[in-house]
Amino acid sequence: QSALTQPASVSGSPGQSITISCTGTSSDLGVYNYVSWYQQHPGKAPKLMIYDVTNRPSGVSNRFSGSKSGNTASLTISGLQAEDEAYYYCNSYTTSSTLVFGTGTRVTVL
Amino acid sequence: QVQLVESGGGVVQPGRSLRLSCVGSGFTFGIYTMHWVRQAPGKGPEWVGLISDDGTRKYYGDSVKGRFTISRDNSGNTLYLQMNSLTAEDTGVYFCARALSSAWYSAYWGQGTLVTVSS
Numbered sequence: 715q716s717a718l719t720q721p722a723s724v725s726g727s728p729g730q731s732i733t734i735s736c737t738g739t740s741s742d743l744g745v746y747n748y749v750s751w752y753q754q755h756p757g758k759a760p761k762l763m764i765y766d767v768t769n770r771p772s773g774v775s776n777r778f779s780g781s782k783s784g785n786t787a788s789l790t791i792s793g794l795q796a797e798d799e800a801y802y803y804c805n806s807y808t809t810s811s812t813l814v815f816g817t818g819t820r821v822t823v824l
Numbered sequence: 825q826v827q828l829v830e831s832g833g834g835v836v837q838p839g840r841s842l843r844l845s846c847v848g849s850g851f852t853f854g855i856y857t858m859h860w861v862r863q864a865p866g867k868g869p870e871w872v873g874l875i876s877d878d879g880t881r882k883y884y885g886d887s888v889k890g891r892f893t894i895s896r897d898n899s900g901n902t903l904y905l906q907m908n909s910l911t912a913e914d915t916g917v918y919f920c921a922r923a924l925s926s927a928w929y930s931a932y933w934g935q936g937t938l939v940t941v942s943s
Binding site: 715717748750752754759760762765766771801803805807812813814815816817818 | 861868869870871874883884885886919921924926928929930931933934935936
């Protein structure tokens with residue numbers, strides 16, 4: 715199972731909105747809505763930000779939103795803040811009953 | 825609050841075995857699916873596998889299938905990862921994680937334990 719494809723880096727100024735894409739196949743996020751996004755700061759464990767494509771766990775800011783169209787899922791961060799600077803990874807269930815992470819995107823706040 | 829504490833990491837020679845443990849507290853351990861996720865130095869996370877709440881269903885990532893075994897002791901609130909035939913590619917930080925009510929999402933994570941496979 716190959717990793718989902720994400721852009722290596724995305725940047726934006728404080729207050730702006732950015733979108734991170736995550737491209738899969740018809741063996742993973744193209745056929746399932748078990749899509750999630752994780753935020754990871756250096757030296758820390760990942761944190762679940764979005765699940766079931768669009769849902770936010772309790773405590774996650776509503777500045778984070780998710781969507782999906784075909785084989786591509788997206789994470790949008792609105793009102794970008796300095797604390798959002800981190801790595802973001804998408805994740806999907808697959809037809810092999812496994813989970814696969816994306817290649818990761820480094821978000822930089824300018 | 826939910827707490828997960830991994831242990832058992834260390835330096836191990838290629839071809840040898842190692843068992844990791846993860847003790848959960850602050851929640852009813854026996855009603856949640858549990859995951860193992862690892863992360864090689866400077867790389868992104870890689871899903872290792874999961875075990876259902878009752879331990880009857882287990883799923884593994886392709887790179888560890890047949891070498892790693894996940895088990896749990898609900899009476900002791902402990903999750904295990906038995907790792908056999910280790911190679912340098914297994915080096916990394918190993919995290920345990922508790923699922924959401926939906927089994928496929930890791931909502932709470934431990935701090936991780938470092939496994940280094942080296943001669």
